[in-house]
Amino acid sequence: MADYDYDLFVIGAGSGGVRASRVAAAHGAKVAVAEEYRVGGTCVIRGCVPKKLLVYGAHFAEDLADARRFGWNVPDCAFDWPTLRDNVLAEVSRIEGIYSQTLGNHGVEIVRERAAVSGPNEVTLASGRTVTAGVILIAVGATPMRPTFPGSEHGVTSNEVFLLDSLPKRVVIAGGGYIANEFAGIFHELGAAVTLVNRSDTILRGYDEQIRDRLLQISIAKGIQFRFNLTFEKVERQEDGSLLVHLTGCDPIPADLLLFATGRKPLTEGLGLETAGVVLDGNGAIKVDADNRSSVDSIYAVGDVTNRIQLTPVAIREGQAFADTVFGNKPHRVDYDCVPSAVFSHPPMAGVGLTEAQGKEKYGSVKVYTSDFRAMKNVLAGRNERALYKMVVHPETDVVLGIHMIGPESAEILQAAAVAVKAGLTKQAFDDTVALHPSMAEELVLLR
Incomplete structure (x- = not known):
């Protein structure tokens, strides 16, 4: 690739782009990565990392209340949003620095400006400079979708919610997915009155029905309001700065914050991909093969785009596979089977493998084992919140097809359980494992 300025030019320094850049450089490639905002991408800067820190901060509301039942003389505590916000943003900056340092340590050049594709082997920077590369990797991720209706400009997305000047007292959240439910839990625990508005009657589509229904029941019991099968008509800014949210078939809802959590779309607009011959699907995503190659042989893509x-972990795996395959002479592909996921709601839920409905659709019938219980901590705290663990098993081979759960530390527990599902272990293997008592996780080996 001596005829090019770089062996690899990466557009987007998020999780997938950073991994691909540093691994390709470690394999000996000359690499540059362009980032128009901040190194780290959505996950580090305005996604899973700062959100999880807010989840931790919000959970102290319950922990402080529960502590009294455990003998701690906890006084009434006031919450200070700027302190949490600023500490979270400081941690984001720290991690961004680590990402940048890692790239530098591997000899990757960071180009801090917007880049667009201007040919199969050419990139044009915002400054007007053009560079060439033997391979171009697109790793720009996705961006929040924002509905359009009168007054919609008064709402914010997950990109801006981490930067609020003050904690809103009344929050309306549009959407029913994981972002909507996570922030509903965060703002509720921090003391806001929360209303979640969804255009359908289902939250968390794609997750196991029993598990998501349990989250809905718990959320309602906590005081989160849900409005289903509604659409937005308009939003009006009031004289005191607050908002009045008008919905179809419902009285207007006063709010201090309107958060749009209505999905994310690939961030391909304005990248020049069509002019270079890169084929996109109907949602603007780059079509790629199993090796992350687009319709143009020299252009690849990984991650949310x-x-x-x-x-995020999928984007990282894709970046690794791309770099190893193209530059490391170690070809391999990402296995998308049994990818675990979690919703960091209050309480959190997590799952891996087939849901009960998916299992029935694929095999006609499945064996289902459940455990519906109160965690010990909740019992002594006087909290009626119940956990639910569910195992979906093949009707003939006894192989565990999926595990789904809601309750304290679900994501932490599921990560280990996901190994068993990925390995194709049977229900008998769980039954043969001695329980670790007393723990919540022991319920997984006690299912009958």
Whole structure:
């Protein structure tokens, strides 16, 4: 690739782009990565990392209340949003620095400006400079979708919600997916009155029905309001700065914050991909093959911009596979079977493998084992919130097809359980494992 300025030019320094850049450089490639905003991408800067820190911060509301039942003389505590916000943003900056340092340590050049594709082997930077590369990798991720209706400009998305000047007292959230339910839990725990508005009657589509129904029941019991089968008509800014949210078939809802959590779309607009011959699907995602190659042989894509599975660990795996295959002479592909996922709601839920409905659709029938219980901590705290663990098993081979759960530390427990599902272990293997008592996780080996 001596005829080009770089062996690899990456557009987008998110999780997938950073991994691909540093691994390709470690394999000996000359690499540059362009980032118009901040190194780290959605997950680090305005996604899963700062959100999880807010989840931790919000959970102290319950922990402080529960502590009194465990003998701690906890006084009434006031919450200070700017302190949490600023500490979270400081941590984001720290991690961004680590990402940048890692790239530098591997000899990757960071180009801090917007880049667009101007040919199969050419990239044009915002400054007007053009560079060439033997291979171009698109790793720009996705961006929140924002509905359009009168007054919709008064709402914010997950990109801006981490930067609020003050904690809103009344929050309306549009959407029913994981972002909507996570922020509903966060704002509720921090003391806001929360109303979640969804255009259908289902939250968390794609997750196991029993598990998501349990989250709905718990959320309603906590005081989160749900409005289903409604659409937005308009939003009006009031004289005091608050909002009045008008919905079809419902009285207007006063709010201090309107958060749009209505999905994410690949961030391909304005990248020049069509002019270079890169084929996009109907949602604007880059179509790629199993080796992450687009319709143009020299242009690849990984992560959310391909709209396969929008999860950070998946983007990282794709970036690794791309770099190893193209530059490391170690070809391999990402296995998308049994990818675990979690919703960091209050309480959290997590799952891996087939849901009960998916299992029935594929095999006609499945064996289902459940455990519906109160965690010990909740019992002593006087909290009626119940956990639910569910195992979906093949009707003939006894192989565990899926595990789904809701309750404290579900994501932490599921990560280990996902190994068993991925390995194709049977229900008998769980039954043969001695329980670790007393723990919540022991319920997985006690299912009968």
